[in-house]
Amino acid sequence: MDRGGRSDGHTSGQRQPPLYVTIQTILDKYPDGQIFKEIIQNADNAGASTVHFYLDSRQHGSQLLIHPSLGQFQGPSLLSYNDAMFQEKDWQSIQDMQQSVKAGDPFKVGKFGIGFDSVYHITDLPTIVSGNRLAYLDPHEEIWPRQTRQWYDINKNAHCSDTFAPFEGLCGFSVKNCRYNGTLFRFPLRNVSRAKRVSSHTYDINKLRNLLGALQEEAKCILLFLRSVHSVKVFEIESTGKHSKMLDIGISEVSSLSQLSQNAFMFSS
Numbered sequence: 001m002d003r004g005g006r007s008d009g010h011t012s013g014q015r016q017p018p019l020y021v022t023i024q025t026i027l028d029k030y031p032d033g034q035i036f037k038e039i040i041q042n043a044d045n046a047g048a049s050t051v052h053f054y055l056d057s058r059q060h061g062s063q064l065l066i067h068p069s070l071g072q073f074q075g076p077s078l079l080s081y082n083d084a085m086f087q088e089k090d091w092q093s094i095q096d097m098q099q100s101v102k103a104g105d106p107f108k109v110g111k112f113g114i115g116f117d118s119v120y121h122i123t124d125l126p127t128i129v130s131g132n133r134l135a136y137l138d139p140h141e142e143i144w145p146r147q148t149r150q151w152y153d154i155n156k157n158a159h160c161s162d163t164f165a166p167f168e169g170l171c172g173f174s175v176k177n178c179r180y181n182g183t184l185f186r187f188p189l190r191n192v193s194r195a196k197r198v199s200s201h202t203y204d205i206n207k208l209r210n211l212l213g214a215l216q217e218e219a220k221c222i223l224l225f226l227r228s229v230h231s232v233k234v235f236e237i238e239s240t241g242k243h244s245k246m247l248d249i250g251i252s253e254v255s256s257l258s259q260l261s262q263n264a265f266m267f268s269s
Contacts, residue, residue, distance in 0.1 A: 023120050023139055023198055032121035036215040037222060039080050039185070042116055044226040046090065046183070048082035051229055052171060055208050055246070056237040061162040066134070066152055069143045070163065073125050073188035076205055080185040081171040086130035091151075094128070094137070122203040123187035124194050129154070129167050130183040139198060154180070205236075212246065219249045
């Protein structure tokens with residue numbers, strides 16, 4: 001502002017960095033191999049007993065969408081299911097996570113801590129379906145500018161069938177039902193056209209299979225330290241829609257493994 005009280009339109013002072021810049025810093029500390037484990041841990045925190053993963057190769061339609069810009073995210077993805085429905089505190093926790101990261105203090109978050117941000121290794125737009133809500137996390141703020149609502153009532157938007165096509169039929173979800181008694185996450189895989197800002201790394205189904213290797217090696221041990229999750233299954237969905245099971249580990253197998261370990265310890269003693 002000059003002496004006459006006029007302003008040239010510029011502002012002074014420290015500017016808050018964009019959300020994606022802070023997430024980049026977090027990704028440096030959380031390798032992509034942590035993604036499956038972090039999702040399982042979040043499900044355990046929510047009191048879920050079952051977790052499913054789906055490596056989805058399908059390409060979905062892009063005509064009937066809640067927002068026209070979502071067409072670029074209708075390709076291959078990683079989906080995750082758990083049988084605990086989001087409570088209001090969980091929606092608030094997700095919101096707090098976003099706000100805490102925006103404020104430059106990502107450690108001041110609730111259930112969905114900075115570990116959840118490891119999903120941004122593979123995606124730019126995490127999507128959540130639970131209860132009667134469909135929600136998006138948009139760190140680039142390209143589709144939803146800051147402070148605008150990023151969640152929708154499923155029942156009021158059921159006519160946007162392409163939006164819900166990736167979820168339809170998975171773990172009991174149907175857009176025709178009034179309420180979904182579980183939680184589905186969808187992480188559209190980042191392709192070459194989206195390789196910017198949060199991460200320049202691109203992902204496809206083959207890379208997801210490689211990431212899955214770490215989970216296959218550690219799944220039994222992971223379940224030993226969880227409070228409520230006792231079953232983890234992984235499926236692959238081909239472009240034709242055919243499902244095939246890749247991994248199935250349950251608490252009974254873990255208990256057997258634990259007993260064998262105890263017996264081995266007693267024998268060695």
